Amino acid sequence: MTAVPTPTGRRERKKAATRQKIADTALRLFMEHGYDAVGIRDVAAEADVAVTTLFSHFASKEALVFEQEEDFERRLTRAVTERTPGEPALPALRREVHALVRHCTGAGAAPVWRMIDDSPALRAYEQAMKLRYARSLTAALLADPGLSHSETSLRALAWFVVDAQSLAREAEDPEAAVDEVFTMIEAAWRAGAERPA
Amino acid sequence: MTAVPTPTGRRERKKAATRQKIADTALRLFMEHGYDAVGIRDVAAEADVAVTTLFSHFASKEALVFEQEEDFERRLTRAVTERTPGEPALPALRREVHALVRHCTGAGAAPVWRMIDDSPALRAYEQAMKLRYARSLTAALLADPGLSHSETSLRALAWFVVDAQSLAREAEDPEAAVDEVFTMIEAAWRAGAERPA
DNA sequence: TTCAAAACACTAACCGTTAGTGTTAGCTTC
DNA sequence: GAAGCTAACACTAACGGTTAGTGTTTTGAA
Numbered sequence: 196m197t198a199v200p201t202p203t204g205r206r207e208r209k210k211a212a213t214r215q216k217i218a219d220t221a222l223r224l225f226m227e228h229g230y231d232a233v234g235i236r237d238v239a240a241e242a243d244v245a246v247t248t249l250f251s252h253f254a255s256k257e258a259l260v261f262e263q264e265e266d267f268e269r270r271l272t273r274a275v276t277e278r279t280p281g282e283p284a285l286p287a288l289r290r291e292v293h294a295l296v297r298h299c300t301g302a303g304a305a306p307v308w309r310m311i312d313d314s315p316a317l318r319a320y321e322q323a324m325k326l327r328y329a330r331s332l333t334a335a336l337l338a339d340p341g342l343s344h345s346e347t348s349l350r351a352l353a354w355f356v357v358d359a360q361s362l363a364r365e366a367e368d369p370e371a372a373v374d375e376v377f378t379m380i381e382a383a384w385r386a387g388a389e390r391p392a
Numbered sequence: 393m394t395a396v397p398t399p400t401g402r403r404e405r406k407k408a409a410t411r412q413k414i415a416d417t418a419l420r421l422f423m424e425h426g427y428d429a430v431g432i433r434d435v436a437a438e439a440d441v442a443v444t445t446l447f448s449h450f451a452s453k454e455a456l457v458f459e460q461e462e463d464f465e466r467r468l469t470r471a472v473t474e475r476t477p478g479e480p481a482l483p484a485l486r487r488e489v490h491a492l493v494r495h496c497t498g499a500g501a502a503p504v505w506r507m508i509d510d511s512p513a514l515r516a517y518e519q520a521m522k523l524r525y526a527r528s529l530t531a532a533l534l535a536d537p538g539l540s541h542s543e544t545s546l547r548a549l550a551w552f553v554v555d556a557q558s559l560a561r562e563a564e565d566p567e568a569a570v571d572e573v574f575t576m577i578e579a580a581w582r583a584g585a586e587r588p589a
Numbered sequence: 590t591t592c593a594a595a596a597c598a599c600t601a602a603c604c605g606t607t608a609g610t611g612t613t614a615g616c617t618t619c
Numbered sequence: 620g621a622a623g624c625t626a627a628c629a630c631t632a633a634c635g636g637t638t639a640g641t642g643t644t645t646t647g648a649a
Contacts, residue, residue: 205615210627235606244629246605247628247629247630248627250605251628255605315520319517323516323519326519347563348576362544362547362551381583383577385579386575403596406645431635453637
């Protein structure tokens with residue numbers, strides 16, 4: 196039917212199942228023995244796939260841990276680009292960050308984040324993800340015609356928002372922290388608007 | 393004289409010389425052939441040292457590139473802890489960030505930063521350094537008895553300041569960018585003070 | 590002079606990651 | 620159905636950063 200064949204049947208399901216099995220196995224082994232104590236070859240063997248197969252589904256060992264967070268980048272940019280017309284950007288971002296933080300702090304996520312905090316490699320990877328988030332969000336803000344701030348102001352805003360998310364994760368009351376940091380960001384935003392460049 | 397012998401003679405000088413020779417050789421090779429195209433074994437051979445010697449001076453391949461920036465962490469914390477008594481923290485930090493940015497944008501530093509921006513590994517490493525900076529600066533701010541902000545506010549401030557430095561590096565006019573971002577940070581700082589926790 | 594420690598060398602390996610080369614399984618078209 | 624194309628997967632072997640283990644030399648101190 197379609198010129199470019201889009202497989203939507205068993206093949207796709209099997210692929211997704213393999214991916215899920217790898218991710219589940221990896222997370223289980225990491226939690227059981229520690230991230231550094233488990234090698235890629237261990238994960239592949241336990242999931243009963245080849246090492247190359249594992250790397251065809253995940254770009255790196257760290258990516259196995261951050262499977263859930265991979266779409267945060269899109270969600271942040273969409274909060275800006277797809278907000279209701281006329282709505283200011285910051286409240287939309289605040290809502291989205293609230294949602295992201297709830298997602299990170301809910302359910303049994305705490306042990307995973309503990310593992311991340313315990314591993315320098317995972318902390319570094321998370322920082323690299325923040326860089327991607329900030330870059331994407333910057334692009335979205337720069338592309339918005341309704342924002343009259345200078346480029347530097349918008350870049351700063353993007354970073355501050357990304358920081359808000361990671362700051363809230365570490366706070367005792369994450370939801371309150373989001374609001375506290377966003378209060379500061381809103382003030383910074385207004386101050387940045389005072390000198391349009 | 394001292395119970396713990398502190399060598400201050402030829403040995404220290406030789407060690408420093410070896411370290412410097414490794415760093416210089418590495419930077420030269422990286423700039424000539426590209427960071428990814430030069431291996432650790434190449435650097436060690438060209439510097440005429442063993443690979444293990446290289447790693448006894450530098451913790452990783454990336455650390456060879458960021459040799460100069462290793463003390464930014466201390467400089468930021470000192471800007472807070474050793475500021476003249478009674479002086480507010482933010483102006484002191486602004487001055488220090490100005491100095492750091494001047495240091496990064498002066499002389500022939502541009503090609504090095506180009507190389508860093510071109511390498512994902514180096515960008516990630518720089519982000520990991522930002523994490524260290526932010527953590528240290530947070531600790532310094534939390535330890536300051538003169539600051540009545542909430543812990544979350546202080547954490548946010550630390551991140552914003554660290555962001556200011558990396559933002560300024562990328563701006564067309566870095567010095568002006570420092571001032572622009574700090575204007576926003578000062579506003580955020582005042583807004584954060586309104587709700588002492 | 591003697592001794593302990595630090596710096597350095599060398600080998601061999603570990604681990605994440607990738608290239609190269611098949612092989613199988615599923616979709617699609619006839 | 621049968622044929623053929625492609626995607627998913629397997630396997631081996633390697634590359635590059637990093638470290639452990641084991642000496643050897645240099646240097647400063649006693």
